[in-house]
Amino acid sequence: MIGTIIGTGIFALPSALAPYGPLSLVAFVVVTLGALALALTFGALSKRVPASGGPYVYAREAFGEFAGFLNAWSYWITAWAGNAAIAVAWVGYVEVFVNTGHRTWISMSLALGGLWAAAAINLSGVRNIGAFQVVTTVLKFVPLVFMATVGLLFIDPDNFGAFNASGGSAVGAISAAAAIALFSYLGLEAASVVAGRVRDPERNVPRATVYGTLLCAVIYILGTLAVFGTVSHGALGDTTAPFTDAANNIFGGTWAGDVVAVAAIISGIGALNGWTMLCAEMPYAAARDGLFPDAFARLRGESGVPAFGVVVSTVLASLITVFSYTRFEDVxxxxxxLSVLTAVIPYLFSAAAQLYWLLVRGRENLSRGRLARDVTVAALALVFSYWSIQGSGYQTVYYGLFVLLLGVPVYVWLKRGQGRYGDEPAAAIPVPREERAPETPAPPQRLSRGLGTNRVGGPRRRSAHRHQD
Structure with a gap:
């Protein structure tokens, strides 16, 4: 959890928030409260549905196959587009040592190298992914803890600048800053996405989700505050390695900043490693249910890795990286x-699924006090998700909606190949006489809805009619 949440986002975030001034710290606190509400929601959902897929599984259980597909599609976009953002921020710290002139083609090549290094680690096997994640998490956590504790002693109030540096309304600035800050919490659902690979998921996934998010929140807020107070506002907006500059200002010289830069580089490659796994796990879970192309469900030998998902996702992340470096200045x-918007959509559906279950089934299974508490948390997570979408800006919502709706023809194509309409079994669909198979169809009670997971995560059998097709 910590290894996936803490990537390079936090190391680059102070510079991205600098245009809003210290007011962005208020946004960070609000985002933290929303992230905790989401973490509690995912924790509760994972207890009830301890199967791989996370937001996809929860939406599918509550709202049907199409909602599940849209969540899987949207989250998949988040994963590979987010990898591109991690790679870009990672390059900012690599360039502390190389390409100090920030030549675009070299920066782009470094980003692509980071993406494919993470893909190679993933293709080597699940055990290697886990071992690499543990090592990188420990190494990157130390400097962040240092900045969140010792760094606070060196804060100079003159470095903060105007409280609302945006010049606009405070509410609008908080909303805009919050949409950026939320990126640092993406991954709080990671444990639920890979729940099927976790020991005792009903116990371990909720604990990892809540405690991991809470620990990251403390480090994030205090670390960002320390950077704002040790780097001048003008310099903060121009740097690509704000934590390095903060460490240099505290100790003088460049050695401390170099240490932080190395930690950020390790952090970035560790986060890319974890997110590359999520890039493959989400479509893998959906593909087993027939809601993603079958190629995503194939595992690679004894390594147990869905290699097709790893490779395709890395290719897409590479393309958006190249596009961004050649088209945008603030890559x-x-x-x-874009990553935040496509992540918030599955968050919204997950909060709605939890609220739906509580209002329909919770009254029968929970005490009145616990029901009121859980409904309040789920409602806060739902409202927070809507607020995050609103703060993303018109252009982001436009691009995000466009890439989300690109999934609709994919869904139609998948359904056409299965010979199914909606959530009905294939045998329930009228078939023209000349197209009917000569064999006697299987008894209706033996038909299922296809290959995948049922309501409690168990395997389903492919229907006889679909097998004939």
């Missing part, structure tokens, strides 16, 4: 906003 912010 990191543009990709971040």
């Amino acid at each position: 990191f912010t543009k990709i971040v906003l």
Whole structure:
């Protein structure tokens, strides 16, 4: 959880928030409260549905196959587009040592190298992914803890600048800053996405989700405050490595900043490693239910890795990286906003699924006090998700809606190949006499809705009619 949430986003975030001034710290606190509400919601959902897929599984259970598909599609976009943003921020710290002139083609090549290095680690096997994640998480956590504690002692109030540096309304600035800040919490659902690979998921996934998010929140807020107070506002907006500049200002010279830069580089490659796994896990879960192309459900030998998903997602992340470097000046912010929007949609559906279950089934299974508490948390998570979409900006919502709706023809194509309409079994659909198979169809009670997971995560059998097709 920590390894996936803490990537390079937090190391680059102070610079992205600098245009809003210290007011963005207020946005960070609001986002933290919303993230905790989401973490509690995912924790509760994972207890009830301890199967891989996370937001996809929850939406499918509550609202049907099409909602599940849209969530899987949207989250998949978040994963590979987010990898592009992580790679861009990662390059900012690599360039502390190389390409100090920030030549675009070299920066772009470094970003692509980071993406494919993470893909190679993933293709080597699940155990290697986990081992690499543990090592990188420990190494990157130390400097962040240092900045969140010792760094606070070196804060100079003159460095903060105007409280609302945006010049606009405070409410609008908080909303805009919050949409950027939310990127640093993407991954709070990671444990639920890979729940099928976790020991005792009903116990471990909720604990990892809530405690991991809470620990990251403390480090994030205090670390960002320390950077704002140790780097002047003017310099903060121009740097690509704000934590490095903060460490240099505290100790003088460049050695401390170099140490932080190395930690950020390790953090970035660790986050890319974890997110590359999520890029493959989400479509893998959907493909097993027939809601993503079958190629995503194939595992690679004894490694147990859905290699097709790893490769395709890395190719897409590479393309958006190249596009962004050649079209945008503020590459990191543009990709971040798109990633946040496509992530918030599954968050919204997950909160709605939890609220739906509580209002329909919760009254029968929970005490009145616990029901009121859980409904309040789920409602806050739902409202927070809507607010995050609103703060993403018109252009981001336009691009995000466009890429989301690109999934609709994919869904139609998948359904056509299965010979199914909606959630009905294939045998329930009228078939023209001349197209009917000569064999006697299987008894209706033996038919299922296809290959995948049922309401409690168990395997389903492919229907006889679909097998004949």
